[in-house]
Amino acid sequence: xxAIIKRELVSFFKNPIGWFVIAIYTFLSAILFTLFVIxxxxxxxxxxxxxxxxxVDMIVVGILSMRFFSEEKKNKTDQLLLTSPISLYxxxxxxxxxxxxxxxxxxxxxxxxxxxxxIFGTVDYGxxxxxxxxxxxxxxxxxxxxxxxxxxxxxxxxxxxxxxxILFFMFVIDFFAMFFPTWLADILMHxxxxxxxxxxxxxxxxxxxxxxYLSVTVIFLFLAVRMIERRRWS
Amino acid sequence: MITxxxxxxxxxxxxAVNNISFTINQGDIVGxxxxxxxxxxxxxxxxxxxxxxxxxxxxxxxxxxLEEPSKAKASIGYLPEIPPLYHDMTVREYLSFVYDLKxxxxxxxxxxxxxxxxxxxxxxxxxxxxxxLIKNLSKGYKQRVGLAQALIGDPxxxxxxxxTAGLDPKEIVEIRNLIKRLGSRRTVLLSSHILSEVxxxxxxxxxxxxxxxxxxALADDLTMRMGANSRYGVRLAAPEDADVIGVLGALxxxxxxxxxxxxxxxTIDFIIEAEKKxxxxxxxxxxxAKRNWYILMITPLGMSLEDxxxxxxxxxxxxxxxxxxxxxxxxxxRSAPNNNAEEKKxxxxxxxKDGDKNDGxx
Numbered sequence: 001x002x003a004i005i006k007r008e009l010v011s012f013f014k015n016p017i018g019w020f021v022i023a024i025y026t027f028l029s030a031i032l033f034t035l036f037v038i039x040x041x042x043x044x045x046x047x048x049x050x051x052x053x054x055x056v057d058m059i060v061v062g063i064l065s066m067r068f069f070s071e072e073k074k075n076k077t078d079q080l081l082l083t084s085p086i087s088l089y090x091x092x093x094x095x096x097x098x099x100x101x102x103x104x105x106x107x108x109x110x111x112x113x114x115x116x117x118x119i120f121g122t123v124d125y126g127x128x129x130x131x132x133x134x135x136x137x138x139x140x141x142x143x144x145x146x147x148x149x150x151x152x153x154x155x156x157x158x159x160x161x162x163x164x165x166i167l168f169f170m171f172v173i174d175f176f177a178m179f180f181p182t183w184l185a186d187i188l189m190h191x192x193x194x195x196x197x198x199x200x201x202x203x204x205x206x207x208x209x210x211x212x213y214l215s216v217t218v219i220f221l222f223l224a225v226r227m228i229e230r231r232r233w234s
Numbered sequence: 235m236i237t238x239x240x241x242x243x244x245x246x247x248x249x250a251v252n253n254i255s256f257t258i259n260q261g262d263i264v265g266x267x268x269x270x271x272x273x274x275x276x277x278x279x280x281x282x283x284x285x286x287x288x289x290x291x292x293x294x295x296x297x298x299x300l301e302e303p304s305k306a307k308a309s310i311g312y313l314p315e316i317p318p319l320y321h322d323m324t325v326r327e328y329l330s331f332v333y334d335l336k337x338x339x340x341x342x343x344x345x346x347x348x349x350x351x352x353x354x355x356x357x358x359x360x361x362x363x364x365x366x367l368i369k370n371l372s373k374g375y376k377q378r379v380g381l382a383q384a385l386i387g388d389p390x391x392x393x394x395x396x397x398t399a400g401l402d403p404k405e406i407v408e409i410r411n412l413i414k415r416l417g418s419r420r421t422v423l424l425s426s427h428i429l430s431e432v433x434x435x436x437x438x439x440x441x442x443x444x445x446x447x448x449x450x451a452l453a454d455d456l457t458m459r460m461g462a463n464s465r466y467g468v469r470l471a472a473p474e475d476a477d478v479i480g481v482l483g484a485l486x487x488x489x490x491x492x493x494x495x496x497x498x499x500x501t502i503d504f505i506i507e508a509e510k511k512x513x514x515x516x517x518x519x520x521x522x523a524k525r526n527w528y529i530l531m532i533t534p535l536g537m538s539l540e541d542x543x544x545x546x547x548x549x550x551x552x553x554x555x556x557x558x559x560x561x562x563x564x565x566x567x568r569s570a571p572n573n574n575a576e577e578k579k580x581x582x583x584x585x586x587k588d589g590d591k592n593d594g595x596x
Contacts, residue, residue, distance in 0.1 A: 002334065003331055003334035003335040004335070006331070006334065007320070007331050007335075010323065010327065010331075011320065011322055011323070014322050014323075015322055075318075075320075075321075076314065076316045076318055077318045077319070077320060078318075079279075079284055079312070079314045079318045080318035080332070080335070080383065081335070082283065082284050083282040083283055083284050083307055083310070083312045084307065084332075084335045084336055085303075085304040085305070085307040085308040085336060085337060086304070086335065086337075087303075087304065232284070232285050232286045233285075233286045233288075
């Protein structure tokens, strides 16, 4: 698993696309920080970490998902991975942690923003802490979804588009709830990936959202493993 | 070393590999030969665990591939048709990654990373490009890096899928020699659709066509089995006016005789071919002795592997067509009595015959 993580990191930082992703994240997060913190003349970070940064995360995970399995399949390097003496779980977890580390590297820019607030105001470290925990959990579930989608297709573009589409659907899923019977509408309302993030932005560390994000992560990682396994049997 | 039994793989309705079985012993260099679409790559992909089979069992180095996949895979070094290379890595980074991926650092019998990689690079002769990006290497070097990847961890079995595909003649010879060297202390299974390649490298050949094993034999036996004793190159010392071709061509059992030329003074060279399952050597000798013609040289000319392959594949096709025809006949024969019985039961059989007769009379 460590070998896969290492390979992901080396590959990400050696390719222009890696630096492009970091640049996009930094640029967009800087705009959001200016809009929601500096222009609002506040030290509250909840609005910054909320709605719009979610979209940025979606785009970044979408771009990252191209590299997970679609690219390996396209370049036939999956033959090396699948014929090596590691299990599919190790392979998928290696990819997952690799992507998570890459994403966390992107989010390091947030510490710079915290420093700015610390110089000119007071940082609410409790709120910052819950937002960071929430971000890690959300990103984990998004990456797991991206891994699953990437295992479905050989096309890197399709993987990115489908990942963004699915994440967007999970973002607006409660809008569709009104078209369904009550029992299903309830489930859909709770399925909204953003709604679960509210507590974190308000500085609350609640168990249900944590369980929600962990469940999504585990389920989609499991589905990614099953999908790769299924492709071997088809 | 490798035991395959009843292996089957389907892609939708198409059966890519159809119930094949074979065993490869330790130290064997075996070639799987067949045209494109014969099922060679699918077979190799199943043995290496890249894809799963729909039926059958695979055992590698005593480990069942389904029950102990990690142990079975650890015994194999696999070079697919397109080497699985990361073009954004240098050779050093790539081989280091493969070393970690195969968990070599935990194996007691494997040397430390630096030494092991240096050793493998030395064997496949890529030391000169060790620090270069893979994407900048020539096709031949990429193939060597792919081979180096397969050798990492010192696996006792090497599986090579069309290892010389797309290389230039010089590189082909070099890679062939390299495989031969590697095969001296390893079990090697390689596939190719280039017959001369398999002939040059392998001791045993498995011929596949449309998912079936058409033949499994030692390379030398294969040629002999397919009629090497029926074709000879002969050099004969005979008077200039003698009608050698006419006389010998008229012998019973001679299918064909072909004049080749005169390469020594007072001699002629020809190729004589006997009918199937006929040994013409004695008759040839007796006829020549009777006429005081001296046989200076007689060389059995085995069929080339190309000839054998075409013959086997066409035989296999004919056999399967015959089997299909027989099955159809049996099916018809089985259904015919039932039809008759039904017709008798309805009391229609006589009526029909009468009707036929009437039609004829009119």
